[in-house]
Amino acid sequence: MAQEYNHLSIEKKWREKWAKEKIYKTTELGDKPKAYILDMFPYPSGVGLHVGHPKGYIATDIYSRFKHMNGFNVLHPMGWDAFGLPAEEYAIKNKIHPRVAVEQNIKRYKEQLEILGFNYDWEREIDTTDPKYYKWTQWIFLQMFKDGLAFESHEPINWCPSCKTGLANEDLEGGKCERCGSIVEKRPIRQWVLKITDYAEDLLADLKDLAWPESIKESQRNWIGKSEGAEFDFELVDIPGQPDGKHKVKVFTTRPDTLFGATFVAISAARAKLWLDIGWKASEEIKKFIEKTLAKEAVRALNEVPEKEGMFTGIYAKNPANREKIPVWIANYVLSDYGSGVIMAVPAHDERDFEFAKKFSIEIRPVVLSGGSVQIGWTMEKYAEEWNDHYAKNGKLWNSGEFTGMESEEAKKEIIKFAKGKEKIQYKLKDWVFSRQRYWGEPIPLIHCKKCGVVPVPEKDLPVELPDVKYYEPTGTGESPLANISEWVNVKCPKCGGEAKRETNTMPQWAGSCWYYLRYMDPKNDKALVDPKKEKHWAPVDMYVGGTEHATRHLIYARFWHKFLYKIGAVSTKEPFIALRNQGLIMGTDGRKMSKRFGNVVNPDDIVAQFGADTMRVYEMFMGPFEASISWSTDNLVGSRRFVERVWNLAQKVSKEGTVSDETLFNRTVKQVTEDIENFRFNTVISDMMILLNSLEKEEKIPQAIFETFITLLSPVAPHITEELWQALGYQTSIHLQPWPTFDVAKLVSETATIAVQVNGKIRGECTVSNTATEDEIKTQALSLESVKKWTEGKEIKKTIFIKGKLISFVV
Ligand code: ANZ
């Protein structure tokens, strides 16, 4: 074996050999158990990978090698999520067609991944922008359309004025466009919407079966936002020119027990405008207020809480509990798109209503006593003064007619019955605005015919290919650039043969990633999105690894599509991803997020060239807990390189003879490393290996079997150097095809233990005893120590306390 450790030649040699011999090719044959290990596939952007990107890929590479060595049939694929705005913007900026840009970027990404020695089966590579792939994305959309899950809407939606496209709620961050940071407007634009809300309950309920980080499950629960409550009808009276009782409004409340305390009804400005549109003769002053409020709302970030503003409409509503007439206000804190967009306001028990009522001097009427300081007999003024954090709790009813004295929980049910309300479950989750007015996405496979309406493209005509165009810049008119390509747009109606036009909106960036994990199971099938036999073999994904930024977008969307596919029988499991792990970020050396902007980007190509892929892999796993975000440190990288070199040098000591002096440490390390990889504790894998290395380095000679186990344990983390050392021992087959090492349970605990000896509570000595020794034997041994005899000789032992493996204590 060469003396020098030359990572460049070693790593290149093995990468080529593995690729040539296809040692990572996945087959479905045999009856081994399966393990499907998946990375969130990358978006191949123009700038290439930095050292943070592969962190998750290194982990899945280690994990899948480990599973393979443990006898599993492993599927560990990779592909490209290449549709969407960033690719399109990059192409526009650099004046190349998105198709060309994406091809270049994929090539670059793939090279960067390959030099890290990953075990992907590249024969299963997929690209969401390949018509052979998106044919099936379109197919799934068609099934949703036929199922009534996709519908056309003209409701105002989020519009990003700078990206010039409609956006889903999930694409906003604090009310701003997640991509460009612009304040998003509401614009009425024709859209295709997917009824994800039909699956809200399943999406929520099935979270319990998933081995996911609790924080991600909690984000999904909050995003879905289930509220249980009731709906009540309030009759409207005193509408100018309208008979009383002709119009009603519905309100949603989570506190039906507070109905007697509703002292006004509030509607959003959008709802008020709707009333104007259907003939409400409001004063000029009111009309102005509505316009002004709507204008302010349009430029307000969604999560911004405005100063309370409102105006009385002159209209009254009848409280269904006591028939009392209460005023209807327009209020800027009522959300037009939650619940019914109308609220029963209970200022005594809701903070927003309280602020509003105080500002406009509306009655505040407490109806629930929730312990604490509120006393029966207080005046309203006194209550308003003392209004404190007891307001929101359940308690005993008060001021509530025949329900006074009843507990909230019971009163909720009784008042719903009494006031003819209805139990109602409300979700925050909104239906998914699914169309984009941009070029670089999957065409939506629908045709508009004057006579037949919306007609699905027949399945035999899929895929509807994206036409090759010269100009793909967004138009900003609410129409996609595809609308200008008349030879593509104008088609015959598949139903009546008459003149018709293609749908010109494209799908959002998230479409392709909603089902890609299914395609890897059967990437070349042109008859079905996945062969059911293969799907049954591989599904579900056993381990999914990616960043936390996907908590409420990709991970909700994909679960939604999966549940639909389950419903139509296209997949056999209810959930796509059983276990999930999130890698922490790798920050720049300055502690900031790696970005061109900060000039702190570290390029993996440079690190691999200078230190080797094995060193980079060891380092990234040794940095700290997998989930933690940690700054890059070149000093620590050098430390990892030194570790790799020491492993290299250890080979010099391998011998046919020899023994290990610490068999316990050796067996414990095998056990520990096995458990740690299984649990994604890669940092302790490396530290355990370092401890064992320290101990082995002290030996004169190392038995070959011990060394073999050592490098086998390390092989998932450092695949190249361990392969080199393995084959230098004379083996022909790859170390990566070897079985995983086992340990000797009997040797996990050492045969002797050193225990402390106490006399009257003070430590007076220690003795090394055999693990099989009885208490009596140990007692004799301890009492014969010179240092102990001094304190015990000639005295009576009144009491002996013995703690196995730790201590023996005498009281004299
Ligand atoms: C009366 C009431 C009394 C309420 C009380 C709360 C406390 P979540 O939990 O978020 O579902 N609400 C209903 N629709 C609204 C809308 N479109 N815009 C603003 N607020 C709305 O909250 C439900 C509560 O939020 C509902 O229950 C309603 O106020 C308010 F002591 O009704 B509640």
Ligand code: ZN
């Ligand atoms: Zn037609």
